[in-house]
Amino acid sequence: MTLASAARLGVDPHRDLTDYDPEADLMVLNMGPQHPSTHGVFRVKLYLDGETIVRAVPYVGYLHRGVEKLLEELTFVQATPIVDKNDYVSPMTNEQAINMAFEALLEVEVPRRARYMRTLFAEMSRISSHLLWLATFGIDMGGALGGGTTLFLHCFRERESILDLFELVTGARFHYNTHTIGGNRHDIPAGWAKRVHQALDLIASRVDEYLDLSTKNAIFVARTRGVGTLPAKLALELGITGPILRASGVDHDLRRDAPFHAYDEIDVKVQTEQAGDCLARAHVRIRELSESIRLSKLLVDGLPEGPICGGRPIKNPTQFKAKDGQAYVALETPRGELGTYVIGGGGNKGASPYRLKIRPPSLHALAAMPYLLVGGTISDAVVILGSLDPIMGEADR
Amino acid sequence: MNAIHPIVLHGLIYGGAIATVLLTLTAWGIWFERKFAGRMQSRLGPTLVGWVGLLQPLADAAKLLQKEDLIPDQADRTLYLASPPLTVFFTLATVAVIPFSVDVAVANLPIGVLWILALGGLMVFPVWTAGWASANKYALLGGMRAVAQGISYEIPMVLSALVPVIFAGSMDVNEIVTWQAEHHWLVLGPGLFAFVIFFVSSLAEANRIPFDIPEAESELVAGVTTEYSGMRFGLFYMAEYLHTLVASAVASALFLGGWNGLFGLADGIHWMLAKTLALFFMITWVRWSLVRFRSDQLMRLCWIYLVPMSLALVMVSALWVYYEPMLGGH
Numbered sequence: 001m002t003l004a005s006a007a008r009l010g011v012d013p014h015r016d017l018t019d020y021d022p023e024a025d026l027m028v029l030n031m032g033p034q035h036p037s038t039h040g041v042f043r044v045k046l047y048l049d050g051e052t053i054v055r056a057v058p059y060v061g062y063l064h065r066g067v068e069k070l071l072e073e074l075t076f077v078q079a080t081p082i083v084d085k086n087d088y089v090s091p092m093t094n095e096q097a098i099n100m101a102f103e104a105l106l107e108v109e110v111p112r113r114a115r116y117m118r119t120l121f122a123e124m125s126r127i128s129s130h131l132l133w134l135a136t137f138g139i140d141m142g143g144a145l146g147g148g149t150t151l152f153l154h155c156f157r158e159r160e161s162i163l164d165l166f167e168l169v170t171g172a173r174f175h176y177n178t179h180t181i182g183g184n185r186h187d188i189p190a191g192w193a194k195r196v197h198q199a200l201d202l203i204a205s206r207v208d209e210y211l212d213l214s215t216k217n218a219i220f221v222a223r224t225r226g227v228g229t230l231p232a233k234l235a236l237e238l239g240i241t242g243p244i245l246r247a248s249g250v251d252h253d254l255r256r257d258a259p260f261h262a263y264d265e266i267d268v269k270v271q272t273e274q275a276g277d278c279l280a281r282a283h284v285r286i287r288e289l290s291e292s293i294r295l296s297k298l299l300v301d302g303l304p305e306g307p308i309c310g311g312r313p314i315k316n317p318t319q320f321k322a323k324d325g326q327a328y329v330a331l332e333t334p335r336g337e338l339g340t341y342v343i344g345g346g347g348n349k350g351a352s353p354y355r356l357k358i359r360p361p362s363l364h365a366l367a368a369m370p371y372l373l374v375g376g377t378i379s380d381a382v383v384i385l386g387s388l389d390p391i392m393g394e395a396d397r
Numbered sequence: 398m399n400a401i402h403p404i405v406l407h408g409l410i411y412g413g414a415i416a417t418v419l420l421t422l423t424a425w426g427i428w429f430e431r432k433f434a435g436r437m438q439s440r441l442g443p444t445l446v447g448w449v450g451l452l453q454p455l456a457d458a459a460k461l462l463q464k465e466d467l468i469p470d471q472a473d474r475t476l477y478l479a480s481p482p483l484t485v486f487f488t489l490a491t492v493a494v495i496p497f498s499v500d501v502a503v504a505n506l507p508i509g510v511l512w513i514l515a516l517g518g519l520m521v522f523p524v525w526t527a528g529w530a531s532a533n534k535y536a537l538l539g540g541m542r543a544v545a546q547g548i549s550y551e552i553p554m555v556l557s558a559l560v561p562v563i564f565a566g567s568m569d570v571n572e573i574v575t576w577q578a579e580h581h582w583l584v585l586g587p588g589l590f591a592f593v594i595f596f597v598s599s600l601a602e603a604n605r606i607p608f609d610i611p612e613a614e615s616e617l618v619a620g621v622t623t624e625y626s627g628m629r630f631g632l633f634y635m636a637e638y639l640h641t642l643v644a645s646a647v648a649s650a651l652f653l654g655g656w657n658g659l660f661g662l663a664d665g666i667h668w669m670l671a672k673t674l675a676l677f678f679m680i681t682w683v684r685w686s687l688v689r690f691r692s693d694q695l696m697r698l699c700w701i702y703l704v705p706m707s708l709a710l711v712m713v714s715a716l717w718v719y720y721e722p723m724l725g726g727h
Contacts (some may be wrong), residue, residue, distance in 0.1 A: 029534050037615040051538065051692065140615050142688030146606035148615070150685050153438040219607055219688050378538065379691040382616050 015055050015374075017047060026054065029378075033062045037140050037382045040392035044369060046381065053381060056373035058366055063396035068356050075317045075351040076102045076181060084175040086358065087394040089132050092118075092125040092166075093333040094394075095179035097358075100260065101340035102181050104327035105353075106320050110261075113306040114183035119262035120299040121166070121178075122333075124196075126292040127203065128162040129334035130285045131155045133389045134210060137282070140386035141223055151213045158206060161199040168192055181320055183309030196300045200293045207290060215282055224278035228372040228384035231276060239364040242336025244388060247284040248276035254332035266298055278387035285389075288334075318351035335389060336361030358397055362390040404504075408493075412503045415492055423638045424454035426677060430638075433678075434685050457631075464627035469532050472624065476530035481625065481632035483523035488639045491516045495646050496571040498656045498666040509570035510562055513647055514555050517602055520640070521547035524611065527633070528621040539620025542692055543611035546601055549699045550608075554598035556707035560591035561651045563714045574655035578664065582654040587714060592652040594707050596676070599644035601695070604637060606684040610692050645676035 020026065032043035041062035047055040067086060071079050083098045084091040096118050103110060110118075135155035142148025163173045170176040170186050178186050214220050230240070232248040245252055253270040255263045271287040273280035312319075322344025330339040339359030346354035365388040372384045401409075428443065428451060435442025443450030468477060494509035496502040506512055521544055528540020561583050562568055565576035577583055584592045601608040612620035622633045649655055649672035656669045690698070 027534060029538075036618060051541075138688065142606065142615075146609065146684050146689065147687040149434070150438050151688075153440065157439055213686070217688065219690060222694055223688065223691060377691060377693070378616050379610075 017055055020054065021049075031378075031381065033059075037385065039136065039385065039390055042366070042385070042390065042392055042395075044373070044381070044385075046373070046378070048378070051377045053373045053376055053378070056370050056381070058369040060363065060366060060392070061396050063392045065397065067397040068358060071098075071356045072346055072353055075348050076106070076320045076322075076353070077314055077317045077351075079356075080179055081175060081177040083358075084177065085393055086360065086397060087333060087335065087338070087362070087391045088174070089391055090125040090129040090334050091175055092121040092179075093331065093338060095176065096122055096261075097329065097331050097333070097338045097340045099179045099181055100331065101327050101329040101342045102320070104329050105322050105325055105342050105344050106181065108182045108320070109310045110183055111307045111310045112304050114308045114310070115261040116299060116303050117184050117188065117308065118179065119266075120296060120303070122261075122331075123292045123296045123299060124162050124165065126334045127200075127289055127296065128159045130289040130292070131159040131162075131203075133285055133334075133386075134214065134282075134289075135159070137383075137386045137389075138214065140382045141220060147213065151210060154206070154213075155210065158203045161202065165192070165196055165199060168195070180309065180314060183307070185309070187308050188303070193300045193303070197297060200296055204290065204293050207286070211286065215279065215286060221279060223379075223383055224282060224387070225275075227278045227376065227380050228387060229275070229277045230368055230372060234371060235276070235368070238367045240336070240368060241361050241364065242332070242334070243271075243284045243288060244281055244365055244368075245336065246271060247273045247280040249274040254330060254337060258330070260329075260331050262299060265302075266295060268295065278383055281387045281389075318348055321350040322353075323350050330359070333361065335365070335391065335394070338394075360391075360394040360397065362388075362392070362395040366390050366395055408503050412493065415497065415503060416489060419489070419492060419639065419642065420635075423635060423642055424458075425451075426638050426642060427457070427634075428454050429677075430681050430684075433681050437685050458628075461628045461631040466629065467624070467626045469624050471532035473530035473532070476526040477624075478629075480523040480527035480530065481629045481636075484520065484527075484636035485632050485639065487516050487520050487523065488636050488643055491643050491647070494570050495643070495650055496574055496655060497646075497669045499571070499575075499664065502571060505569060505571050508568045510558055510568045510573070510651070513570070514551075514558060517554070518547075518551050520602065521551075524621055527625070528611075531621070531624040533624050535617045535619070536621050536623045539611045539617045539623070542617075543604070543621060545692065546604075546608065546610055546695060549696055550598045550601040550703075553594050553699060553703035553707040554602060556704070556711050557591040557594040557598065558651060559711050560588055560714045563711070563718055564588070566718075570650050570655075574650055574657060577654040578657040582652070582657070584652045584654075587710075587717060588652055590706065591710050591714075592648065594703055594710070595652065596648055598699075598703065599648060600680060600683070601699070603640040603644050603680075605641060605680055607687040607689045608695060609689055610695055641680055642673065642677055645680065646673045648676055649673050 017026065027048045029046045029048055030043065031046055032038035033041040043059040043062065045057040045059065046053050067082060070082060074082065079098055080095050083094040086094045132155065135152040138148040138151030166176060167173045168189055169192065170178040178184055230244065230248050232250050235245050235248045236250065249272060251270055251272050253268065255268045256270055269291055271284050271291060273284050324345040326343045328339060328341045330337050338361055341357040343354040344350065346352040368388065373381050376384065432442040443453040446452040446456045468474065491513050493503040494506050494512050524543040525540045528536040528543065561573045564583060565573040567573060604611050612622065622630050625633060649669060653672045656664050656666060658664045658668045
């Protein structure tokens with residue numbers, strides 16, 4: 001990290017505390033990996049002066065499963081269900097990302113209907129992911145025994161309707177394994193579009209209620225306004241993408257700037273905010289939620305007829321082989337830019353990647369923690385972490 | 398052998414009866430809150446134990462009693478063990494001076510209001526010692542927050558409780574209720590603002606959302622109760638609900654006319670209980686709707702708004718009571 005941006009924030013993440021006021025009697029508090037609000041197994045070491053944080057050191061890796069190495073052992077066809085578990089709040093976009101990378105490497109065409117379906121699934125995932133973010137943000141702010149839980153359970157109720165719709169298509173509620181190289185494995189059942197409309201209308205009609213409990217609530221605003229302000233320059237330097245970057249005033253969204261799949265046929269309205277604080281992030285996500293509802297309706301109405309998978313049906317796991325070559329595909333997930341870099345010509349006579357690298361947006365978001373936490377209190381730490389919406393399964397892989 | 402002094406006998410009988418009723422109310426207050434929260438969150442709440450889950454409090458207590466009793470190695474054992482029963486003790490002792498009806502009270506102390514406020518102030522100690530003795534950083538932070546919050550909110554609470562004292566000209570809670578029965582409920586007059594301040598401060602004293610900062614489980618795991626298990630945790634839990642009920646009862650007596658009935662209906666204990674439970678319902682409602690403040694915002698609310706406002710209220714009330722006879726108000 002450049003020292004310039006650190007100086008601008010008045011924050012040195014590598015601050016040497018030996019010269020700190022000797023009277024202060026600093027306390028070191030290990031927050032996590034087992035803590036109710038660390039969104040899984042994130043750990044941050046806080047140096048506290050009273051309750052004010054003077055230095056914060058984040059530690060990741062508690063959920064490291066060696067996914068990238070595992071994918072080198074498996075073949076291209078076998079990779080999809082593994083990456084489902086990376087960003088476990090939005091598995092559809094993981095499947096989409098890895099299969100798009102493989103398709104680019106193997107030069108496989110995806111039929112138009114499959115492209116539309118993937119885009120639709122991605123937008124619906126965004127709805128369910130942002131709902132889950134709002135739910136857990138409520139818990140972070142209001143606790144498991146209070147108003148936060150009310151918000152939490154209502155958001156979960158709506159998210160459930162999205163999962164039900166995915167279940168009707170794929171048979172699974174969470175780890176779908178529905179994307180495959182060259183298209184999708186499951187076609188949409190009869191009458192599904194109508195149910196999508198019903199569910200989305202219901203969610204849209206209830207979003208205002210959630211705003212009453214969150215961004216329109218005076219206490220919520222007091223807790224988030226001006227807390228965890230992330231300047232645009234620092235966000236760019238840290239490689240932060242997605243709603244966090246847009247909340248800092250950078251108008252960047254791969255769905256519009258580098259359209260993939262069906263995004264070149266629909267018009268995505270990118271939501272931005274200037275303030276860069278937790279409240280701005282909340283506003284951006286909530287507006288994206290409404291935007292995704294609109295996009296999903298457009299996509300489900302405009303779903304073209306045709307095959308859902310191009311080329312030959314997949315008969316065995318070593319069907320696709322790449323002698324060499326490489327591909328990098330980045331796409332916009334609910335959390336930001338999920339990149340997949342793959343080099344062909346690996347094991348199983350070329351049916352596996354030689355090397356595969358996943359660039360998770362959550363890991364980059366967590367890099368902002370040492371900057372954002374300093375000067376705040378433990379209460380702020382929880383709110384800031386919640387507003388970054390990290391998924392440790394993705395950050396640690 | 399002398400016979401037991403009648404005052405002691407009265408205290409024993411009424412004290413036993415009121416404590417039993419209140420503890421039962423507390424247990425089913427927890428049931429009510431869980432049911433209410435369930436309905437509010439589009440789920441059912443307890444349903445399995447007994448009819449509509451009415452026996453859930455008993456099941457909870459049975460479960461807590463079976464839990465392993467853990468004491469951290471580095472804990473200060475005396476303080477650690479003494480704190481949970483003390484919280485219940487201080488809360489329950491407050492009840493002594495609350496008149497549930499004209500003649501139903503454990504003791505009609507002439508300094509009843511002082512007794513309530515003093516014991517309320519003492520409540521800070523067991524919570525703080527629990528946090529201190531646990532040898533846990535989260536518990537320590539929770540205890541420190543509890544002290545800051547408890548002491549700060551004590552001030553607007555005391556000042557707003559002075560308003561009924563000034564109007565009734567007595568510190569005896571029963572006298573205050575009698576004055577309200579003869580004149581008007583204090584909440585219907587200038588006492589309304591004092592009631593609001595008292596109610597908000599009581600929420601803070603009882604550590605209820607949006608002021609549940611000492612427990613703040615999403616920040617401090619479980620705050621002061623982090624290291625406590627089994628029935629020791631259960632005692633904290635009970636004290637919290639008891640405190641909420643008692644705060645509701647005190648607010649009802651001081652501002653809502655206590656046992657005094659509306660519409661010419663008979664005075665009595667039923668009015669006191671109805672008012673207390675109505676306030677308890679409101680507290681529950683607030684709890685399951687709001688998120689919590691941050692500690693510094695909590696302090697700002699107290700010192701910048703509540704303390705000056707309650708000071709002004711005390712002054713206005715004093716002037717009102719002093720000049721009212723001269724203006725020929727009666």
